[in-house]
Amino acid sequence: MHSSGLKYQRVASRILDYYRQHPVPPLLIFTGPHGTGKLDAALQFIQEQLCEAGTACGSCSDCRLFQQIGGEAHPDFIQFPAEKTPIGDAKKPEPFTVRWLLSTRLPFAPYHAKRRFVLFPAADLINHEAETALLKTLEEPPDHTRFIFIADSVESLKETILSRGVHVPFHHVPLRALEAQTGIRDVHDLEMLGGSFELLDMIQSEAYRSLKAAVDDALSHQLGLLELEAYVREEAKRNAEMKELEYTYEDFLQAFALLLLQRTRRMPVAGDITQAVHQFLSGMRMAQGGMLPFHLSRLFFDLHRTIYETV
Numbered sequence: 219m220h221s222s223g224l225k226y227q228r229v230a231s232r233i234l235d236y237y238r239q240h241p242v243p244p245l246l247i248f249t250g251p252h253g254t255g256k257l258d259a260a261l262q263f264i265q266e267q268l269c270e271a272g273t274a275c276g277s278c279s280d281c282r283l284f285q286q287i288g289g290e291a292h293p294d295f296i297q298f299p300a301e302k303t304p305i306g307d308a309k310k311p312e313p314f315t316v317r318w319l320l321s322t323r324l325p326f327a328p329y330h331a332k333r334r335f336v337l338f339p340a341a342d343l344i345n346h347e348a349e350t351a352l353l354k355t356l357e358e359p360p361d362h363t364r365f366i367f368i369a370d371s372v373e374s375l376k377e378t379i380l381s382r383g384v385h386v387p388f389h390h391v392p393l394r395a396l397e398a399q400t401g402i403r404d405v406h407d408l409e410m411l412g413g414s415f416e417l418l419d420m421i422q423s424e425a426y427r428s429l430k431a432a433v434d435d436a437l438s439h440q441l442g443l444l445e446l447e448a449y450v451r452e453e454a455k456r457n458a459e460m461k462e463l464e465y466t467y468e469d470f471l472q473a474f475a476l477l478l479l480q481r482t483r484r485m486p487v488a489g490d491i492t493q494a495v496h497q498f499l500s501g502m503r504m505a506q507g508g509m510l511p512f513h514l515s516r517l518f519f520d521l522h523r524t525i526y527e528t529v
């Protein structure tokens with residue numbers, strides 16, 4: 219986890235500072251691109267609120283419970299998984315469904331802290347039915363419970379949700395700030411970060427350096443392109459290993475696509491390559507795992523055609 223901190227998020231930090239001194243509203247909605255520190259900021263804020271000293275001191279019993287792996291140890295903090303949140307069974311709702319929250323948690327006062335916090339790290343993925351059920355609670359929230367929703371953008375949330383919360387916007391981090399924060403000097407690498415810390419682990423990895431060399435090689439002769447394809451496919455097998463390195467195969471592919479765009483920018487066929495890469499990226503976003511090899515094949519087919527068959 220990179221504590222990019224709130225240093226570069228002036229608006230968000232001003233809003234959160236205000237609620238350090240004033241009563242926290244029933245629903246705070248953090249929005250902004252991936253990797254801009256929304257989750258870190260939310261966790262920090264919640265820890266301060268639960269902390270006996272109100273400072274996230276790190277040593278009181280609330281802080282110690284909170285800091286245990288996943289934060290699940292604190293009885294007054296409920297963090298939903300960052301995936302689709304279903305409504306849950308009407309009679310016996312499974313944990314981390316909306317009905318489970320409404321029937322087995324919210325009716326009761328917090329155990330330890332003054333207030334319970336409920337965090338939805340991917341609020342845009344709350345199922346429609348679940349959202350409707352939750353809305354009623356957000357209209358008249360119990361005084362002892364506070365909600366924090368995190369989403370990529372305001373557009374991804376329903377108007378009815380937005381109108382009930384205080385919006386805390388996060389923005390892309392300026393290049394200069396990224397440079398200061400990461401110590402990365404290479405302008406191209408900084409550009410690759412695209413204003414967030416999302417790909418930072420990837421860009422600082424050994425794999426990224428090899429990938430960069432392989433992409434440059436691929437753009438200089440056709441055999442290199444074949445080698446690059448084999449390399450990119452082979453990397454999929456290292457997914458488990460990558461997780462330990464704090465990036466995923468998807469990050470790797472993302473970096474690969476961005477590198478292609480960056481390295482071909484001055485080529486006469488840049489327009490065609492850009493189109494192929496964007497097609498690949500949107501295919502990748504939609505793809506349910508199994509389709510990925512197809513999207514890769516199509517991308518490499520397009521690359522061969524545009525780079526080596528147009529002369």
Ligand SMILES: [Zn+2]
Nearest residue numbers: 269275278281
């Ligand atoms: Zn504390």
